[in-house]
Amino acid sequence: MRTGFGSPPTPSLPAAMSARPRQYFQSIGIAILSLLMGLIVGEIGLGLVYPQIYRSPGVWQHDPQLGWAHRPGSQGRLVSPEFDVAYRIGEAGLRDDDPSSTKGDRVTRVLLHGDSFAEGWGVGEEETLERHIERWATALTDGPVEVLNLGVAGYGTDQQLLQFSDLGKSLSPHLVVVLVYAHDLWNNASRRGIGAERGPKPYFRLGPKGLELHGVPVAGDAYWRRKNEQSVERFFSERSHLYSLMRKAWREQAAISPTGRQRFYAALYGNDDQSEYRPLWKLTEAIIAEFAQRVHAAGARFVLVYAPAIVQIEVDDWETKRELSQLTGAFDLLLPNRRLADFARAWKISFLDLYPAFRRAAKNGELLYYRDSHWTPRGHKLAAVELATFLDRHGYLTLGSPKGDTP
Numbered sequence: 226m227r228t229g230f231g232s233p234p235t236p237s238l239p240a241a242m243s244a245r246p247r248q249y250f251q252s253i254g255i256a257i258l259s260l261l262m263g264l265i266v267g268e269i270g271l272g273l274v275y276p277q278i279y280r281s282p283g284v285w286q287h288d289p290q291l292g293w294a295h296r297p298g299s300q301g302r303l304v305s306p307e308f309d310v311a312y313r314i315g316e317a318g319l320r321d322d323d324p325s326s327t328k329g330d331r332v333t334r335v336l337l338h339g340d341s342f343a344e345g346w347g348v349g350e351e352e353t354l355e356r357h358i359e360r361w362a363t364a365l366t367d368g369p370v371e372v373l374n375l376g377v378a379g380y381g382t383d384q385q386l387l388q389f390s391d392l393g394k395s396l397s398p399h400l401v402v403v404l405v406y407a408h409d410l411w412n413n414a415s416r417r418g419i420g421a422e423r424g425p426k427p428y429f430r431l432g433p434k435g436l437e438l439h440g441v442p443v444a445g446d447a448y449w450r451r452k453n454e455q456s457v458e459r460f461f462s463e464r465s466h467l468y469s470l471m472r473k474a475w476r477e478q479a480a481i482s483p484t485g486r487q488r489f490y491a492a493l494y495g496n497d498d499q500s501e502y503r504p505l506w507k508l509t510e511a512i513i514a515e516f517a518q519r520v521h522a523a524g525a526r527f528v529l530v531y532a533p534a535i536v537q538i539e540v541d542d543w544e545t546k547r548e549l550s551q552l553t554g555a556f557d558l559l560l561p562n563r564r565l566a567d568f569a570r571a572w573k574i575s576f577l578d579l580y581p582a583f584r585r586a587a588k589n590g591e592l593l594y595y596r597d598s599h600w601t602p603r604g605h606k607l608a609a610v611e612l613a614t615f616l617d618r619h620g621y622l623t624l625g626s627p628k629g630d631t632p
Contacts, residue, residue, distance in 0.1 A: 280304035282312035285377070285422060287449040289442035290391060291384050292418065292426030294318060294377060307595045308347045317392075320374050321350045324396055333622055335362070335372045336393050336525075338385040339404030340412075341421050342532050343376025345605070347595055352602040354404075357609030365617040376404070379422035381412030382509060383429050386516045387438075394523040400621055401520045402612065405513070406532045407493050407561045410502075413509045416440060424448045429512060431504075436511055486550040494536075496555035510568050517574050526575075526621060530612060531565055533580040535594045538587045542594075575619065582611045 282301025288294035295318040303310050315323040325332070337343050337355050345353030355374035362370040375393060377384070382405060393401065412419055416428050416439075425445045429436045492502040513529065520527040536543040537558045547556075562578050569576035583593055586607055593604035600608065616622050 278304060278306065284312050284314045287424070287443070287445045289445075290427070291377075291380075291387055292443045292445060293379070293422050293424055293449070294388075295320065303347065305347070305595075305597060307597065310347060310349050313350065320344055320376070321353065321355065322373075324373055325371055331368055333362075333366070333368060333370045333400065334396065334398045335370060335400045335402060335616075336389070336396060336398040337372055337374050337376060337402050337404065338389060338393065339376040339532075340380045340385075340406060340409070341376070341378040342406060342600060343374060343404045344378050345374070345376070346378060346421070346599045347597070348600070348602050348605055352605055354600075354605045354609050354612075357606050358402075358613050361609055361613035362616060362622050365613055366622040370622060373398075379412075379418040379420040381415070381418075381426070382409045382512045382516065383413045384426060386512055386519070387427060389516065390519060394519070394525075398523070398525045400526045400528065400616070402528045402530060403513070403516060404530050404532050405565065407534050407537075410492060410505050410509050410561070411489060413512055414505050429508065431508055431511055436515055483551055487552055487554075490546075490550065490552055490556070491554065494556040494558050494560050496557040496560070506564060513568070513574070514572055517572065528575045528577065528616070528621065529565070529569055530608075531562060531576070531578045531580065532608070533562075533578075533583050535598045537562075537580060538583050538593065575621075577612060577615045579608055579611055582607060 280302065282299075282303045284295055284299040284301055285293050286296040295314045297314060297316050297318045300311070300313045303312055312320065314320055317323045324334075335358070337358070343354060345355070350356065353374060355372045355376075359370055359372040362372070373396060375385075375388060377388070380388070382403070385403060389401065408420065413429070416425065418424055418426055425440065425443050425448060427438060427440045427443055429438055431437070491497070492499075492505055495502070517527040517529075536546055543558065546552075559580070562580055566576055566578060568574075583604070586603075587593060591603055591607075592601055593607065595601055613622075
């Protein structure tokens with residue numbers, strides 16, 4: 226084919242047609258490569274600046290009586306953007322250590338019941354509330370003190386009560402410390418966990434003769450089988466920062482409706498009409514009262530400790546949650562503290578509110594909470610110092626002291 230002077234030769238029709246697919250696939254290849262490079266850069270950037278990886282140590286398993294419990298002899302690592310700590314569960318199902326075999330009359334044995342705060346979410350074994358209490362209590366008294374950590378992530382006071390009846394009292398404690406958290410109000414009313422674990426659980430209801438236990442045995446096999454299976458979703462959630470970020474955003478939106486968030490906080494801190502939530506408080510108070518009675522029946526003393534929530538200690542955190550959740554109405558952030566103090570006084574239960582010490586420390590600039598709302602190592606230490614001092618001041622660490630909870 227002839228062309229004009231200086232003009233490029235015009236390709237034949239077959240050559241032009243064969244060039245188009247090559248250009249098409251080249252464009253697709255460049256686009257895919259660019260996407261992959263973008264994902265890699267995004268992963269690296271998030272990993273360095275705003276990590277999202279969460280990984281469970283896998284030390285919890287289905288329990289037909291409690292909903293879930295520690296798997297004896299298990300271990301793993303709990304990983305989040307804020308910490309990476311080892312978990313080790315003893316043969317008795319307790320975090321850290323098994324009960325000593327030399328208790329006798331020389332050692333004051335203390336049981337610590339609670340949820341993830343007692344268990345030590347986000348801190349190493351030597352930084353847990355249990356270990357700090359043990360060290361400080363032993364230093365304050367003449368004899369050795371052994372603290373056994375019965376805390377399990379996600380437990381409500383109802384599960385802690387059942388755990389004491391099944392395991393705790395068999396450990397022959399001198400003293401039982403129960404760590405209560407504001408969210409236990411909803412935990413105790415729920416048929417499923419609302420915290421670190423979301424599986425089915427036992428629950429109490431108030432009947433004509435008092436507390437009535439429901440939901441036992443707990444049918445949670447299917448939930449735990451899905452939770453523990455090696456799925457593609459689990460693979461990416463534990464390894465991909467981008468996937469974890471998108472998953473977190475979706476779960477936060479889908480977890481609870483604005484109306485649900487309003488009710489959640491109104492029950493805990495609402496300063497308006499509380500008649501709707503009075504049955505929740507009565508249920509929790511009945512569970513605590515039953516707990517104290519069973520501890521007394523086992524020959525031990527009972528102490529109730531209130532663990533303040535991050536919204537009560539950090540003003541900015543509360544304002545952020547209030548704005549994001551679009552909360553309306555008046556709120557009194559010390560309402561749970563007063564309710565529990567009044568209840569404990571009426572039932573002659575020893576009660577320690579950690580709020581004053583935590584608020585003072587926070588005002589002095591101490592970082593007591595991770596952004597996931599759990600205590601930092603400093604938070605655990607502060608709680609332990611306050612509790613050990615309280616126990617020593619009231620003679621609870623001295624063997625052979627008078628029975629009863631009221632000093």
